[in-house]
Amino acid sequence: MHRLGGAQEGGSAPGDRRGMGQEFVDHRRYVAGDDLRYVDWSVYGRLGEMQVKEFAAEESMHLVLVIDRSASMGVRRDGQPSKLELALDIGAALGALVLWRGDGVTLLVSDRDRAPERISFRGRSRLMELIDQLDGVEAGGGDREMLGLREFFRRREMRSTRPVTVLLSDLLRPPADFDSLFTLAARHSVRTHVIHLAAPEEVNPPLSGRIELVDSETGEPLVLEVDETVRKTYRQRFQKHLDAIRGAALKRGIAHVLLQTDEPMEEAVLSLLRDGRLFR
Amino acid sequence: MxxxxxxxxxxxxxxxxxxxxxxxxxxxxxxTLRVQVSSLFLWKEESHSRRIRLGSRLSxxxxxxxxxxxxxxxxxxxxxxRWGGAEKSGEQTPSRLVLVIDNSPSMGAREDPSGSRRLDRALKRARDWARWAREGRTVTVVTTSPEMRVRFREGETAREVRSGLMDITVSGLPGEDPLDVARWVQKMAGRTPTRVVVLSDRVASPNPAGSGLEWVEWEQLGQPVPNDGILTVRSVRNIRGPGGVLVLDLVCDGGRAREKTIVVREGRKIHYQETLNLVPGSEVIRHRVKMDDLGEGALEIVLDPEDALSADNRFQVKIPAPLPIPVVVVGGPQGKASALDAALFALGDRVDRKESVRLESDSPPSLSRQKRCLVVVQEGGTLGVREKGVTLCLDPDLLCQRLGVEKELVTSPRRSVRVQQEPLWSGWANLHDLIVRQHVNLTSWPGMNPIVSTQGGHPLVLAEKGPESLRVYLAFSLSQSNLAALAAFPLLLEGLLEQVATMNPDRAVQARSPEEIRLDPGGEVTTGLPVESPSHIGVDFEFDxxxxxxxxxxxxxxxxxxxxxxxxxxxxxx
The missing domain is CATH 1.10.246 (Serum Albumin; Chain A, Domain 1)
Structure with a gap:
């Protein structure tokens, strides 16, 4: 187990900064002192102007996985995987990719009685440890991950590592809570990605008639006479909630992705990677 | 339901x-289907969650x-x-007391040695009852005088009730039956807890279960008048034609001395009223009644309407003045049209032909028509009419025996005539068991010999001599508009028989009536069994x-x- 180090390390992941990597990013006007090896002569031939090719700086990637293990993530229905299972699968897949590249992964997990603890992994040899650690995660942790994430953003050593934080949660809390979290992440220049997990019945509840709803976290009952009007109101409220979170995330430059548990996990991960919503 | x-x-x-x-x-x-959801966050307003939760549980x-x-x-x-009932009636606290005071003429009788009238005793009892009017309870005084049909006084204090009692006097007319007034009070009271006390000298009628009168308290003032000293009219003459003087020959036969009231009225208009203190005897008392404005209408002579001889205490005689009665029909076997017509002709000039019953031959009339008809022809038993609680009985055998005729007048058109065996007479028939067989118009009665005629000379008892025997027919009049005249029927019969007896002094003629009086073998006429007043007075209200x-x-x-x-x-x- 390693603590996240404070020194910047080279890696295989392209960063936002321009550097000596292999991935072409853009052209810029040549200025005196630039290396002539990076002058794009074909452009000079067409335009008669010297342009220098810029490449993304290849830097060491550090993935911070924050998995919401509250009780709401463990609700399972109709044989579909729970949101926590999907979050763990996605976290394992992303962690495997990062570790396979030799980069580091930090898992932010909490115990039932203790504050969140950061567990770091680096290198391919630690892949099985990461998977074993993820297998041990169970639902019922409450909001401790969110508290740990706030503390994580405030830590100075994490600012220097510029980690990529991935939050996997159902986000069933008031948008104001996440707005403050996103603001904190933006203030500390932490690249954050939010994978919003939702069950299909949360997006479009198939309920009808006299229903007693029981909160999975608090056990609170709520008796409702669910009809089309109620369902329509719920859908509108869910969409409003989703728009609020998405708007707060985009406002702070945070990527937000909605995934439903009835979608295949492989396709979901590949979709995240393919369209660059998660990693560039 | x-x-x-x-x-x-x-x-x-x-x-x-x-x-x-x-x-x-x-x-x-x-x-209710129980479903676990991730969070109720989106299902309810967070700010109102606590209130909704509490309201949901309470609701x-x-x-x-x-x-x-x-x-x-x-x-x-x-x-x-059900609520209430007979067993709880005594526990009810009625808020209204209705005193039904009988102020009919008989209440003016003085049987008390002190000289107080029955009405005085009734008013004294009413004043005692007036103390009941307190604490929000009201006392209503209802009298039975016919002038106002009922006199209604209501007071909330005993003083008001007592002051109202001072205006009550003995009426000159028979008035309403206290029993009917009690029923009327019961009907008007509805479900209001009401206590009814009847102050009358009449014998309380039995209150069978379900009659609705179990809750009426009946205070009888005075003893029932024995059926003696019967006042009858021997003859009525109008010596000056319409208007003038009526001469009444009265006979108070047998029994004890008592007061008798004579009322001559035309409809509700009273022409004459007098209370006579008669001494029972067989002598004829000639009473002259001066009539100043005698009109063309029907006059009624009401003789002591409280006489116990009549069950409903309406003892009256209708003199053969111009009669607005609808019809007079004499029933008899088919083929006796001449006799029937003769009887009809007996009062033909006084019958309104437009209201006559038109009956086809052999067609029985309807029940309502039967009520308009009086048929006194019956086979082998007593001739009789029963209507409005009065039963008239006449023994045809005895009549035929006294008249010296054969009993051929009795013919029953229906076999369903109910005959009740009695000690002296063989039975009586109900009016509704008799039917009219024929009704024809006739202007003369050839071959008929009137035995008894009315004051105007119209025959009431006709005799027809047949090939082998003598047949006798009786014709009686009844007013459809005044069924109370039925009460006069026994007296009329009695008068007729008196006429027959006068014509045949060596033969006795006898008649008995009404149904409330039983004739014992010894010939003594007594009233019915005394009826006990309801000992338990309360309000018998039972609610479903x-x-x-x-x-x-x-x-x-x-x-x-x-x-x-x-x-x-x-x-x-x-």
């Missing part, structure tokens, strides 16, 4: 058909309570609950609570639905 459930009324179990679907509906309607319990009440009320309605239970059940059902609608409306904005 709201009958009590008994084994004799299995139809009342139909209520269970209403309860069972409701019960099943209540069971299956409220089935749930309230809904359950209302449903239970609905079922309980329907079950209670099905069981047919089934409509109330049903109303409550419907109310709770509507309330529960309303509550459900409110909850639905709240859930429309989760």
């Amino acid at each position: 709201f009958c009590t459930v008994t084994f004799e009324q299995p139809g009342a179990w139909i209520w269970i058909v209403l309860v069972l679907p409701l019960f099943v509906f209540a069971l299956y309607r409220r089935k 749930g319990w309230l809904s359950l309570l209302l449903q239970i009440l609905v079922v309980v009320c329907f079950l209670a309605a099905w069981s047919g609950p 609570l089934r409509p109330l239970c049903i109303a409550l059940a419907v109310f709770f059902l509507i309330a529960e639905w309303g509550l459900d609608l409110v909850r639905r409306g709240r859930r429309g904005k989760p």
Whole structure:
């Protein structure tokens, strides 16, 4: 187990900064002192102007996985995987990719009685440890991950590592809570990605008639006479909630992705990677 | 519809058909599916979650309570609950007391050695009852005088009641039957707890169960008048034609001395009223009544209307003045048209032909028509009419024997005539058991010999000499508009028989009436058995609570639905 180090390390992941990597990013006007090896002569031939090719700086990637293990993530229905299972699968897949590249992964997990603890992994040899650690995660942790994430953003050593934080949660809390979290992440220049997990019945509840709803976290009952009007109101409220979170995330430059548990996990991960919503 | 459930009324179990679907509906309607959701965050307003939670729980319990009440009320309605009843009547505290004071002429009789009249005793009792008027209870005084039909006074204090009693005097007319007034009071009182006290000198009628008079207290003032000293009219003459002087020959026969009241009236207009202190005897008392404005209408001479001879105390005689009666019909066997016509002709000039009963030959009249007719032809038994509580009986055998004729006048058109065996006469017939066989118009009665005629010379008893025997027909008049004249029928019969006896002094003629009087073998006429006044006076109100239970059940059902609608409306904005 390693603590996240404070020194910047080279890696295989392209960063936002321009550097000596292999991935072409853009052209810029040549200025005196630039290396002539990076002058794009074909452009000079067409335009008669010297342009220098810029490449993304290849830097060491550090993935911070924050998995919401509250009780709401463990609700399972109709044989579909729970949101926590999907979050763990996605976290394992992303962690495997990062570790396979030799980069580091930090898992932010909490115990039932203790504050969140950061567990770091680096290198391919630690892949099985990461998977074993993820297998041990169970639902019922409450909001401790969110508290740990706030503390994580405030830590100075994490600012220097510029980690990529991935939050996997159902986000069933008031948008104001996440707005403050996103603001904190933006203030500390932490690249954050939010994978919003939702069950299909949360997006479009198939309920009808006299229903007693029981909160999975608090056990609170709520008796409702669910009809089309109620369902329509719920859908509108869910969409409003989703728009609020998405708007707060985009406002702070945070990527937000909605995934439903009835979608295949492989396709979901590949979709995240393919369209660059998660990693560039 | 709201009958009590008994084994004799299995139809009342139909209520269970209403309860069972409701019960099943209540069971299956409220089935709630329990679903675990990730969070109730999006299902309710966070700011109102606590209030909604509390309201939801309370409304749930309230809904359950209302449903239970609905079922309980329907079950209670099905069981047919009742409140009150005879056993609780004594515990009721009626808020109204109605004193029915009989101020008919008989109440002016002085039987008390002190000289006080019966009405004075009744008023004294009424003043005692007036003390009952206190603490919000009212006392109403109702009299039976015919001038006002009933006199109604109501006071909330004893002084007001006593002051109202001072105006009550003895009426000159028979008035309403206190029993009828009591029934009227009962009807007007409705469900208001009312105590009725009747102050009268009449014998209280038996109160059979279900008659509605069990709650009437009857205070009898004075002893029942024995059936002696019967005042009868021997003859009535109008010596000056219409208007002038009526000469009444009266006979007070047998019994004890007592006061007799004579009232001559035309409709409700009283021409003459006099109270005579007669001494029983067989001598004829000639009484002259001066009539100043005697018109063309029917005059009635009311003789002592309180005489116990009449069951309803309306003892009156209609003199053969111009009669607006509708019809006079004499029944008899078919083929006796001449005799019937003769009888009809007896009063033909006084009969309104337009109101006569038109009957085809051999066609029995309707019941209503029968009431308009009087038929006194019957086979082998007593001739009689029974109507309005009065039964007239005449022994044809005895009559024929006295008249020296053969008994051929009695012919029953129907075999269903009810004959009741009595010690002296063979029976009596009900008017409704007799039918009219024929009605024809005739201007003369050839071959008929009038035996008894009215004052105007019209025959009432006709004799027809047949090939082998002598047949006798009786013709009587009855007014459809005044059925009370039926009460005069026995007196008329008696007068007729008196005429016959006068014509045949060596033969006795006898008649008896009415039904309330039993004729013992010894010939002594007594009144019926004394009737005990109800010892337990209270208000016998019994309410059927089934409509109330049903109303409550419907109310709770509507309330529960309303509550459900409110909850639905709240859930429309989760």
